[in-house]
Structure formats: C-alpha cells, structure tokens
Amino acid sequence: MPPEAIATDVLIIGASASGLMCAIEAGKRGRRVTVLDHANRPGKKILMSGGGRCNFTNTEVSADNFISHNPHFCKSALSRYTQRDFIALVDKYRIPYHERDHGRLFCDNSAKDILRMLLEECKKAHITIHLDCHIQSLDKDEHKTFTVRTSLGTFQPGSLVIATGGLSIPRMCASPLGYKVAEQFGHHIWPTTAGLVPFTLQPHDKERLADLSGIAVACLVSNARIQFRENILFTHRGLSGPAILQISSYWKAGETININLLPELDVVDFLKARRATQANTRLKTLLSRVLPKRLILALLGEDTVDKPLQELSQRHMEEIARLLQHWEIKPGGTEGYRTAEVTLGGVDCNELSSRTMESSKVEGLYFIGEVVDVTGWLGGYNFQWAWSSGWCAGQVV
Numbered sequence: 379m380p381p382e383a384i385a386t387d388v389l390i391i392g393a394s395a396s397g398l399m400c401a402i403e404a405g406k407r408g409r410r411v412t413v414l415d416h417a418n419r420p421g422k423k424i425l426m427s428g429g430g431r432c433n434f435t436n437t438e439v440s441a442d443n444f445i446s447h448n449p450h451f452c453k454s455a456l457s458r459y460t461q462r463d464f465i466a467l468v469d470k471y472r473i474p475y476h477e478r479d480h481g482r483l484f485c486d487n488s489a490k491d492i493l494r495m496l497l498e499e500c501k502k503a504h505i506t507i508h509l510d511c512h513i514q515s516l517d518k519d520e521h522k523t524f525t526v527r528t529s530l531g532t533f534q535p536g537s538l539v540i541a542t543g544g545l546s547i548p549r550m551c552a553s554p555l556g557y558k559v560a561e562q563f564g565h566h567i568w569p570t571t572a573g574l575v576p577f578t579l580q581p582h583d584k585e586r587l588a589d590l591s592g593i594a595v596a597c598l599v600s601n602a603r604i605q606f607r608e609n610i611l612f613t614h615r616g617l618s619g620p621a622i623l624q625i626s627s628y629w630k631a632g633e634t635i636n637i638n639l640l641p642e643l644d645v646v647d648f649l650k651a652r653r654a655t656q657a658n659t660r661l662k663t664l665l666s667r668v669l670p671k672r673l674i675l676a677l678l679g680e681d682t683v684d685k686p687l688q689e690l691s692q693r694h695m696e697e698i699a700r701l702l703q704h705w706e707i708k709p710g711g712t713e714g715y716r717t718a719e720v721t722l723g724g725v726d727c728n729e730l731s732s733r734t735m736e737s738s739k740v741e742g743l744y745f746i747g748e749v750v751d752v753t754g755w756l757g758g759y760n761f762q763w764a765w766s767s768g769w770c771a772g773q774v775v
C-alpha cells in the first residue's frame with residue numbers, strides 16, 4: 379500500500395440507508411470500514427422520507443412489490459434479511475411506530491429515530507464516516523487493488539461498495555456516480571427514469587382541472603399492466619397522491635391511464651334506482667354524495683350535472699358511468715427527478731450476485747440499494763430493499 383493511502387478494508391460510498399446497513403454488518407464482523415459521502419450529513423433521504431416519519435418497511439414484502447428487468451433477483455436478499463429483522467432492530471431501540479393502510483410502518487415521532495439508530499449501530503461497530511468528501515477517481519489495477527482518490531486522500535480497500543442511490547432529488551445530493559462507476563467497470567445499465575412521481579397534465583386538461591387543486595379521491599387507477607386502489611390528489615401542477623405515484627412507475631411517455639373514481643359502485647344501477655325514487659333530484663345533488671362537486675362539474679359539464687334524474691336516458695347514464703369509471707387521461711409527463719421518490723432502472727442485476735451483491739465482472743466490487751435495477755412500490759419497500767441488499771453485502775465484504 380502506498381504510504382499516503384488511508385487504511386481501510388472496506389470502502390463504502392454513500393452514507394444513507396443501504397450504505398449504513400452494509401457498514402454496520404461488515405463492522406460487526408471485525409472489518410475496518412470507512413463510509414464516504416459528499417453530503418454534509420448522512421441519511422438525508424431517510425430524514426425526508428415518509429413526510430418526515432420514514433415509512434421504514436412494510437408488514438408484507440414480496441418480489442411482487444418490486445420492479446426490475448430480473449424480477450427474481452431481489453428474492454434472495456429479501457428472504458435473508460426480512461422486514462421482521464428490521465422491525466426487530468427498531469424494537470430493540472424502542473422506536474415507537476404505527477401501521478397505516480397496506481401494512482406501511484411509519485415512525486410515530488420522526489425519521490430522525492431511524493437515522494439515530496443506524497448511526498448508533500455504526501458507532502458500536504467502529505465505523506468511520508467521512509462527510510463532505512468528494513470522489514475524484516476510482517480504479518482497479520492489475521494487482522486487483524482498488525484505488526479511490528478523494529478530497530480527503532487516497533483509499534485502497536479490498537472491497538468497494540457503491541451505495542450512491544439513484545438520481546431522484548438532486549438537491550438532496552443525488553448523483554450519477556454509481557452508474558458511472560458501474561459503466562467504468564464494464565457493467566450494463568438499464569436506462570433510468572423517475573418513479574413514484576406526480577404527473578403533469580396536457581394543457582387542455584390542466585385548464586379543465588385547474589379548480590380541483592387540493593381534492594383527494596379514493597380511486598382505482600390502472601393501465602394495461604397493473605392497477606392500484608388508493609387516493610389520487612389533484613394539485614396545481616397535475617395529478618399526485620399514492621395511486622398516481624404507484625402507477626407512474628409503470629407508465630411510459632404517451633400512454634393513457636384509466637381512473638375509476640367510483641370503484642365500489644355500479645353507476646348505471648345507482649342512477650336508475652335513484653331516478654325511480656327521486657325523479658326531480660338534480661344529478662349534481664345526487665353525485666355530490668359520493669364525489670366532490672367541483673370534480674363532477676369538471677368531468678361531466680354544467681349541462682349534464684344540472685339535469686334532473688328523470689331526464690336521464692339509459693344512454694346518458696352509460697355515458698356518465700364511462701366518464702366517472704373509465705376516465706382515460708393522457709398525462710403530459712412527470713415532474714421528473716426533481717420530485718420523484720425513486721429512480722427506475724440502474725445496474726443490471728444479471729451481472730451481480732443475488733446473494734452478495736458482488737459484481738460478476740470485478741471481484742470485490744459491490745452495488746447495493748437504489749443504484750441497482752430494483753425499484754420498490756410506495757409503502758416502505760424501497761427502504762426494505764436498501765436494508766436487505768446492504769445487509770447481504772455486509773456479510774461478505
């Protein structure tokens with residue numbers, strides 16, 4: 379080792395969810411571990427996650443909750459370090475948490491609890507964390523030694539772990555370093571796109587729906603591949619809310635999505651039954667019992683909503699049902715990485731070991747967390763992937 383090299387067995391780039399988990403596990407095995415991050419504090423995304431309460435995992439986790447070009451890849455890691463293992467760690471630190479819809483687990487108090495727990499575990503495992511550290515170059519020579527030049531000096535670790543996350547939220551220190559390193563070492567990268575991200579609208583929809591900002595409705599949102607039953611939220615920029623974020627990860631530019639605003643109701647039967655008993659009631663009065671008035675008006679138009687039920691023909695009722703239950707909307711685009719929670723695509727799983735996350739091309743090189751082509755649904759799955767993949771690498775680095 380050259381005299382100027384800073385001693386470490388394992389060098390991890392990225393001091394957030396996956397990097398810290400990997401560091402803890404490797405440190406417990408007695409390895410000398412250094413974690414580098416260019417941010418001025420560790421775990422920035424943990425702190426901003428789940429609206430500040432960190433949806434740290436889910437009670438039910440399976441490969442079906444993830445998107446990847448190799449849907450089987452995540453199974454091994456998820457089964458070796460499960461949501462129950464992470465919950466046990468949270469319990470050990472007596473962090474209060476609660477369960478929300480769809481098995482999502484959130485801190486009662488703050489995401490800071492999760493970060494504090496990870497940093498405490500790092501301390502116990504004698505991990506060195508350097509912040510404000512900039513990576514200048516990364517190489518591996520013919521003696522199979524990595525040389526990582528940084529603003530703090532040079533490291534020559536036996537194992538190099540890339541835990542730099544995706545491209546989402548650049549102002550939170552996201553960078554493409556992980557993808558660049560993968561490419562440098564000959565890895566294939568699946569093209570990256572923003573996932574779990576709000577939609578923007580085409581100009582005519584933006585105008586038509588402008589007054590709906592702030593309205594949330596429980597819906598069934600679908601496309602040809604998948605469906606999600608959750609809330610949608612109208613915003614001044616477009617469409618958001620959990621159902622929209624979920625489907626955005628399955629959306630390709632130019633596609634339409636289908637929104638069923640009344641998934642529980644047979645609308646034609648409902649209208650017919652009410653027409654028989656409340657013939658003079660106006661459509662808007664009836665529908666405002668099940669949907670916000672402003673939304674009904676925007677979708678059906680003033681002429682239709684002002685009609686008394688007795689004026690509605692079968693054809694009218696079918697058309698109303700179509701507009702409310704098969705609302706086809708073609709988003710203008712997404713808000714992109716600026717607001718996306720995750721990045722789809724990334725380092726090709728077929729070139730990594732599913733058991734250890736080690737590169738099949740370069741011995742001693744590992745990729746963990748979001749930089750890998752494994753993207754979870756909304757609901758704590760992305761953190762679970764970070765914990766599981768970080769834990770697996772931590773057993774062997």
Ligand SMILES: Cc1cc2nc3c(=O)[nH]c(=O)nc-3n(C[C@H](O)[C@H](O)[C@H](O)COP(=O)(O)OP(=O)(O)OC[C@H]3O[C@@H](n4cnc5c(N)ncnc54)[C@H](O)[C@@H]3O)c2cc1C
Pocket residue numbers: 391392393394395396397414415416417420421422423424426427428429432433434435511512513541542543544546547550551552553554555556718719720746747748749757758759760761762764
């Ligand atoms: C607003 C928001 C809310 C979210 N909420 C949730 C949630 O509640 N539940 C959930 O499961 N998931 C959530 N996610 C997703 C989750 O935060 C990520 O999937 C997870 O943090 C990925 O962990 P990671 O360790 O792979 O990467 P990251 O957490 O992104 O960490 C990467 C680290 O690498 C560092 N880094 C990057 N580039 C460089 C470089 N060039 N040099 C040095 N260091 C570098 C970064 O500073 C960062 O510390 C949310 C994401 C966002 C943006």
